[in-house]
Amino acid sequence: MTAQLVESFDEMRSLLRAEHRSEHRVGVVPTMGALHEGHLSLIRKARETTDFVVTTVFVNPTQFGPNEDFERYPRRLEEDHRLASSAGAHAVFAPKTEEMYPPGEQTRVVVRTISQGLCGAHRPGHFEGVTTVVSKLFHLLGEGTYFFGKKDFQQLRVIEAMARDLFFPVAIVGCPIVRESDGLAMSSRNAYLSPSARQQARALWEGLQAAWRSYQEGERKVQELLSLARAPIDASEFELEYLELRGRDQLEALEQISQGGSLVQPAVLLVAAELEGTRLIDNVVLEPGAPAQLGGVR
Ligand code: AMP
Numbered sequence: 001m002t003a004q005l006v007e008s009f010d011e012m013r014s015l016l017r018a019e020h021r022s023e024h025r026v027g028v029v030p031t032m033g034a035l036h037e038g039h040l041s042l043i044r045k046a047r048e049t050t051d052f053v054v055t056t057v058f059v060n061p062t063q064f065g066p067n068e069d070f071e072r073y074p075r076r077l078e079e080d081h082r083l084a085s086s087a088g089a090h091a092v093f094a095p096k097t098e099e100m101y102p103p104g105e106q107t108r109v110v111v112r113t114i115s116q117g118l119c120g121a122h123r124p125g126h127f128e129g130v131t132t133v134v135s136k137l138f139h140l141l142g143e144g145t146y147f148f149g150k151k152d153f154q155q156l157r158v159i160e161a162m163a164r165d166l167f168f169p170v171a172i173v174g175c176p177i178v179r180e181s182d183g184l185a186m187s188s189r190n191a192y193l194s195p196s197a198r199q200q201a202r203a204l205w206e207g208l209q210a211a212w213r214s215y216q217e218g219e220r221k222v223q224e225l226l227s228l229a230r231a232p233i234d235a236s237e238f239e240l241e242y243l244e245l246r247g248r249d250q251l252e253a254l255e256q257i258s259q260g261g262s263l264v265q266p267a268v269l270l271v272a273a274e275l276e277g278t279r280l281i282d283n284v285v286l287e288p289g290a291p292a293q294l295g296g297v298r
Pocket of ligand 1: 030032033041042049148174175178179188
């Protein structure tokens with residue numbers, strides 16, 4: 001089945017009106033395109049639990065900083081349309097920038113505390129761009145279940161907070177990270193890596209995995225977990241941006257989830273690092289009794 005390719009707001013609205021009238025459950029997978037297995041896993045998940053799946057493809061200018069990769073971000077709508085169709089999407093919504101951000105537009109949506117720190121500290125304005133575009137999508141596409149990857153863990157928590165605080169009639173589902181066979185989290189930006197950088201990129205997951213294993217064996221000391229995660233990164237050419245332990249549910253500060261230097265609450269270990277100018281992020285949830293495959297590649 002080939003997904004319907006929709007570019008205009010009007011066409012998208014009338015398609016969804018018909019679906020809502022038929023009481024079909026709508027599922028939405030927002031993306032910036034350059035689709036890979038990570039995105040496709042979200043589309044498949046949406047297919048399992050909803051009746052009409054829309055994949056959005058929009059490289060959102062407001063979430064890129066002035067020195068970031070907006071210009072060179074991969075754009076291949078035809079291929080994305082084919083891949084989204086093969087994963088079972090019913091529609092691909094690829095709006096034009098002029099319609100998303102018409103001349104004179106001046107509104108931004110800001111989520112406060114949870115957007116600060118981590119990626120928010122290193123990419124000023126990034127989450128403001130994300131929450132603005134996602135709220136536009138929530139308004140345009142309306143009621144439904146929206147699927148986001150845990151790969152962008154802070155983004156997921158920020159969007160959950162926004163949906164809750166602004167009473168959007170949406171359900172948010174966070175989906176597992178899909179990885180390459182060596183553990184590197186799939187990302188459209190992995191394509192920027194040279195072959196030698198690609199070899200080294202596994203260091204991020206190696207570190208997270210070492211901390212995860214140790215946690216599952218009973219280690220709770222914050223410094224020990226952080227140094228386990230850090231070792232492979234330090235041994236590589238990655239330039240570390242941040243490596244932090246936060247609360248799993250609200251990204252609470254370390255002081256709120258630890259006592260005497262040991263974790264006492266479920267946590268998430270998050271990392272961002274640059275290799276050859278390419279910025280990569282990854283994370284792993286540390287909670288007791290998590291399924292074994294979380295520490296492995298899948
Ligand atoms: P992006 O196109 O990078 O903005 O990503 C669109 C959605 O796909 C976001 O919700 C991401 O978290 C999710 N995503 C990206 N990479 C992965 C991955 N490797 N595994 C699971 N979800 C992913």
